[in-house]
Amino acid sequence: MNPEICAALEKVEVVKSRRSLLQIDKLHFRDGEITAIIGPNGAGKSTLLKVLHGLEKPTAGTVCFRGQSLGGRDLLALRRQMAMVFQSPCLFQTTVYENIAAGLRIRKFRRSEIDPIVRRWAARFGVEPLLERQARHLSGGEAQRVALARALACGPELFLLDEPFASLDPPTREALCRELRAVIKEEGITAVVVTHVMEEVFLLADRAVMLSAGRVVQDGTPEELLARPANSEVADFVGKRRILLGRVVARTGEMVEVATPEGRFRLPAAAGGEGTFLLCLREGE
């Protein structure tokens, strides 16, 4: 197998109650790439993640991680090189510190090794001041930061995320998307994230794969899906809108001026802070 492929599905089918939930001829996830899996409810996105994580055995076909089939005896060892985060952070009823340390303890790291790793990952996600706090006392955004730190502390090669930001408010979601992308790129991790929020796709992903009724209907960069949707379903899903990367270049009273590749826009100051951000234009705007 090509060494730059981290994980691959070949002729994979998942059938439940005589219904085909997933039918994928070929889907490869390249090293260091962030892929968003998008699609309507029931399209098979979570099923695809479970298959990649070895949690769901496909009815037919093969799923490989680093060239090794997940159908073999090494499943547990292979799964230990992956991490998964869900919409609900699912933290253990203990401190933030112990949550982040949990995977390392299972992997029999020594106490002296665990401490710097926990602190590094807590700092990376801005939760170091919360290390001694009980997980049940965290806000939703804090809890998801801890879940991300816990998952990445174990050094996974493949990071799977199932709607990780769905229950967060838009500003928290945007901030976390940016932080997560920076971390994933710095660490060179391969990531697959299920989402149905296009803004998240643009903030996070290099590539978007649209599923419908268990099949891949389009696979390309987020910009490609937006500019040249394969069919009307993709067009409806990605929305008839343009997303531009903007930069605040001037500020006058209550208004800011934002420079984008398609010209300058004047917006209420509350619409954007400093630096770069995404400008989402709906049809007619």
Ligand SMILES: Nc1ncnc2c1ncn2[C@@H]1O[C@H](COP(=O)(O)OP(=O)(O)OP(=O)(O)O)[C@@H](O)[C@H]1O
């Ligand atoms: N154990 C099962 N038996 C039968 N059908 C199932 C089973 N698990 C999932 N399904 C069905 O498979 C389809 C795909 O489910 P999946 O959770 O993968 O979709 P999804 O794209 O993640 O959806 P959502 O966006 O709503 O989370 C759905 O129609 C679901 O009802």
